[in-house]
Amino acid sequence: MLNWDDLKFFLAVCRAGSVRSAAITLKVNHTTVSRRINSFELALGQRLFERTSQGYVKTKLADEIYNEASYLEERLNTVERKIIGRDDELSGDIRVTLPEILATELLMPGFAKFCHLYPEIDIEIIESVKELNLANREADVAFRIVKQPPDYLVGRKIAVLHRACYLSKKLAHKLSEPGWLEQQNWIGWTDKLRKPIGLIAKEYPRFSSKHKIANAQLQSIACKEGMGIAILPCFKADLDDELVRIPPYISEAKYDLWILSHPDMRKNNKIQSFVRFMTEYLANKNDLIEGREFTR
Amino acid sequence: MLNWDDLKFFLAVCRAGSVRSAAITLKVNHTTVSRRINSFELALGQRLFERTSQGYVKTKLADEIYNEASYLEERLNTVERKIIGRDDELSGDIRVTLPEILATELLMPGFAKFCHLYPEIDIEIIESVKELNLANREADVAFRIVKQPPDYLVGRKIAVLHRACYLSKKLAHKLSEPGWLEQQNWIGWTDKLRKPIGLIAKEYPRFSSKHKIANAQLQSIACKEGMGIAILPCFKADLDDELVRIPPYISEAKYDLWILSHPDMRKNNKIQSFVRFMTEYLANKNDLIEGREFTR
DNA sequence: TCGAAGTGTTGCATTTATGCACCACGCAAT
DNA sequence: ATTGCGTGGTGCATAAATGCAACACTTCGA
Known part of the structure; x- marks a missing residue:
């Protein structure tokens, strides 16, 4: 043959x-x-x-x-x-994979702007924390929260995500009661991740751990409902009217956010336009991401 | 790309x-x-x-x-x-490589017959004792005189070539003079191939060696010119009116003749027709090849 | 005649493609 | 709920393709 x-x-x-x-x-x-x-x-x-x-x-x-x-x-x-x-020609589809927590207030407004600029482009958003295969176009662009991405992908670190401690706004008035805060509990994650380590453990009160919710989105909702103190990314909680930071109000740099694609997509004008746009968009969101847009 | x-x-x-x-x-x-x-x-x-x-x-x-x-x-x-x-469709060219000695009286009549049968086929004959590359179509079919062909080629042994000792017909009348024959010389080949070994050395007189001609065709001509006794393949010398075998007239099986082609040519109808035809043609020439068509 | 520059080919090391065995998943039947 | 059968995908071993370095040959110019 x-x-x-x-x-x-x-x-x-x-x-x-x-x-x-x-x-x-x-x-x-x-x-x-x-x-x-x-x-x-x-x-x-x-x-x-x-x-x-x-x-x-x-x-x-x-x-x-x-x-x-x-x-x-x-x-x-x-x-x-x-x-x-x-x-x-900047038309057709782009497949984007990202953890759900990034999609809502942080990235979605950027996606919407990009689509407004390029009306011929469809964005398919795949919510996943798994490492989708960029080589067979399960996804074209990946937003990943990792320390160091795999060697076979290309991309850049576009932000350092900060986290802080939050309480339901419904309970904010109790913060002025002496000793009230210290009696609250963390909303735990898993058996192994019951209490925080690092700066947060050092600077915030030592709460006991209660519940086990291994999902930031659900942690956020549980916190709003008064189930305890949640450690949440600033870009999400600081924009939420139903959540307030607790004293000492400080944020901790905790996660690296990367935007990644497959090396063979380097010459793809559509993908590269998207990457460029989102990188710039997020550069303008840096105060929010690093917890500096917090107002008491 | x-x-x-x-x-x-x-x-x-x-x-x-x-x-x-x-x-x-x-x-x-x-x-x-x-x-x-x-x-x-x-x-x-x-x-x-x-x-x-x-x-x-x-x-x-x-x-x-x-x-x-x-x-x-x-x-x-x-x-x-x-x-x-x-x-x-049995048209186009076939490239055949072979040592020159096989081309003349032995194979050429067969080639001519094949071409007569298939007038759309051109045969290109490449005289060479080198192993031409069948993989890049330097040749399609090779006639080779070897003990064992390379593994990467396919083919079959179609004859065992015999050789015997010959003298110029001009000198044949001297054979009846007692002691005359023993004073003749071999026509030598190279420094290393000066005298025969095997059955011929055993059964024929021991001649001295003279000259050095490393080519069977030229040996044949030198022999006809009276330069000495030549050891020649029977299929050639027995058909030559200017050469006679000398006593004791016996022939020795000496060389294997193979017809070879590249494995990828197995499905090529043109090549396989040629191989089949020549194999059958040579089967009908077996008495000549093995020295049994000799008449005193 | 010799050397340089062009050509194609060969042998070996390295890289890439393919096959095999196994796994994961979805769907239908029991 | 479990099992069987179909689907696609992963990791590793093997085979095939490719690159590199060297060689052989021809042609042209000094």
Whole structure:
């Protein structure tokens, strides 16, 4: 069976007249060209070139095939330009994966702005904390909260997420009662993550741990309902009218936020426009993300 | 850059609706199909299929590409059938490599007969004792005098070549003079091949060695000119009116003659017809080859 | 005649593609 | 709820393709 991709090599040699010259055009080693021609001839069972010291000379059969191959090449190139050009035209879909917690107040307004700018682009949002496979286009762009992303992806760190401690606004009036706060409890996460460590453990009161809710969104809701003190990202809780920070009000830098894509998408104008836009959008949200937009 | 051969995988998956089913059609492993589709999508920067547990579902873009790809496939298949069918039609060229000594009285009549049977076939004869490369069609069929051919070629042993000792016919009348023969000399080959070994050394007189001619054709001519006794293949010398065998007239089985081709030519009707024809032709020449057509 | 520059080919090391075995998941039947 | 059968995907071993360095050959100019 013919390898259709060998047609590229055939065409290049027909035009260049030598395997070394064709190799430069094709950006491969010249021995590869020689071997690809050999295997193409074998598959066809016919000789396409005379090998001379001045290069490869086409046989009559090669002349016949060349015309057809040129036509097919033109057709294929048209298809390819149409599809890839579709990306350059800033239309079609972009698949974005992110943890749900980032979607609401933080990123969604940015997505909406981007879509307003480029009405031909559809954004599909995939909420997942799993590492979706960017290589087979399960997603094109990933927002990830990690210390260090995998080597095989490209991207940049666009923010450092801060967290602080929050209480339901319904209970805010109790903060002025002496000793009331110290009797509240954390809303726990899991058996292992019952109490905080780091700056928060050091600077905030030592509450007991109660409940187990391993989801920031649900922690937020439970907190609003008065179930305890929640440690929440600032970008989310500081914008929520039903939550208030508790004393000493400080935030802790805790998580790195990255925007990632597959290296092969570097040349994709659509994806890169999106990445650029969101990076800039988030740069303008830095005070919120780092907990500085908090007002008492 | 698109790998054009990936189009085959794309087409197969479009038609089969699943990678496993397409893999059966394409005679590859299903993971290969999956990976080839993934890399095709990556190269295009667009998704062509939704992955479901019931198989791959085409996107709208895939529907568009499918039509074009089907058309190109039909064009390519037409080209392929035309070329390979050309072989099946018993026309075009066959390149044959062989040592010169085999070409003249032994094989050439067979070639002529084959060409008469198939007037659309051209035979190119390449005289060479070198092992021409059958993989890149320097030659299609090789006649070789070897004990054991390389593993990567296919073929069969078609004869065992015999050799005997010959004298110029001009000197044949001297054979009846007592002691005359013993005073003649071998026509030597090289410094290392000055005297024969084996049956010939054992059964024939011990001549001294004179001259050095490392070519059977030239040995034959030198012998006719009276330069000495030559050891020559029977198929050649026994047909030559200017040469006579000397007593004790016996021949020695010495060389294996093989007909070889590249494994990928097994399905090539033209080549296989040629191989079959020549094998049968030589089977009918066996008495000559093994020295039994000698008449005193 | 010799050397330089072009050509193609060979052998070996490295990289990439493929196959195999296993796994995960969804769906239908029991 | 469990099992069986279909689907696609992952990790590792193996095979194939490619790149690199060296070589062989031809041609041209000094």
